Amino acid sequence: DSGVTQTPKHLITATGQRVTLRCSPRSGDLSVYWYQQSLDQGLQFLIQYYNGEERAKGNILERFSAQQFPDLHSELNLSSLELGDSALYFCASSVVGVNTEAFFGQGTRLTVV
Amino acid sequence: AQSVTQLGSHVSVSEGALVLLRCNYSSSVPPYLFWYVQYPNQGLQLLLKYTTGATLVKGINGFEAEFKKSETSFHLTKPSAHMSDAAEYFCAVSYSGNTGKLIFGQGTTLQVKP
Numbered sequence: 151d152s153g154v155t156q157t158p159k160h161l162i163t164a165t166g167q168r169v170t171l172r173c174s175p176r177s178g179d180l181s182v183y184w185y186q187q188s189l190d191q192g193l194q195f196l197i198q199y200y201n202g203e204e205r206a207k208g209n210i211l212e213r214f215s216a217q218q219f220p221d222l223h224s225e226l227n228l229s230s231l232e233l234g235d236s237a238l239y240f241c242a243s244s245v246v247g248v249n250t251e252a253f254f255g256q257g258t259r260l261t262v263v
Numbered sequence: 264a265q266s267v268t269q270l271g272s273h274v275s276v277s278e279g280a281l282v283l284l285r286c287n288y289s290s291s292v293p294p295y296l297f298w299y300v301q302y303p304n305q306g307l308q309l310l311l312k313y314t315t316g317a318t319l320v321k322g323i324n325g326f327e328a329e330f331k332k333s334e335t336s337f338h339l340t341k342p343s344a345h346m347s348d349a350a351e352y353f354c355a356v357s358y359s360g361n362t363g364k365l366i367f368g369q370g371t372t373l374q375v376k377p
Contacts, residue, residue, distance in 0.1 A: 152306060181363060193353065193367035206362040240306060244363060252365060254299075254306035 175243030269368035286354030
């Protein structure tokens with residue numbers, strides 16, 4: 151158990167809908183990262199938050215957004231969903247960035263039908 | 264652009280044989296290097312990492328990797344494969360100043376045959 155909790159584990163939704171994925175980082179970790187894993191794109195960095203503020207942005211679509219709350223949990227919001235958004239979405243947390251270990255949650259598998 | 268290349272999307276070895284998973288990175292600055300393992304229906308778990316210092320890094324489950332700057336490589340090895348090593352392995356890099364986000368290779372699926 152990495153200590154990072156993601157909910158829900160599975161999500162099936164229709165095209166055009168909006169979903170929210172939730173992540174609770176390890177106790178004491180201030181950094182939260184979101185990654186998308188798909189067959190064609192592999193593991194792609196989406197966005198990072200550090201202590202409530204956006205720190206870095208990667209290949210995140212404009213239809214996607216995220217935030218980190220005062221209790222440090224984070225949510226990834228995906229809207230106007232398309233079939234191609236079907237993927238495994240991982241949250242990871244670390245104490246600080248760069249050379250410290252990132253601990254990954256078990257992921258949320260999103261299926262858009 | 265910084266990138267990571269894992270040679271071979273699938274590697275198959277016999278139980279007890281040497282495991283060698285290859286990883287090369289492209290970068291003009293020194294990277295921090297990681298190997299993660301992903302078992303089916305699970306998240307990623309860190310096997311080992313190189314930040315500074317000794318270039319031969321030992322990790323969990325008997326794995327080790329050697330950072331070779333001249334070859335821009337960080338290959339993962341294990342002397343003797345176990346059935347339980349069957350999983351997907353990801354090489355990743357991060358860089359000083361990039362906040363800790365990881366750039367992953369495409370992954371290598373390791374199959375271990377009895």
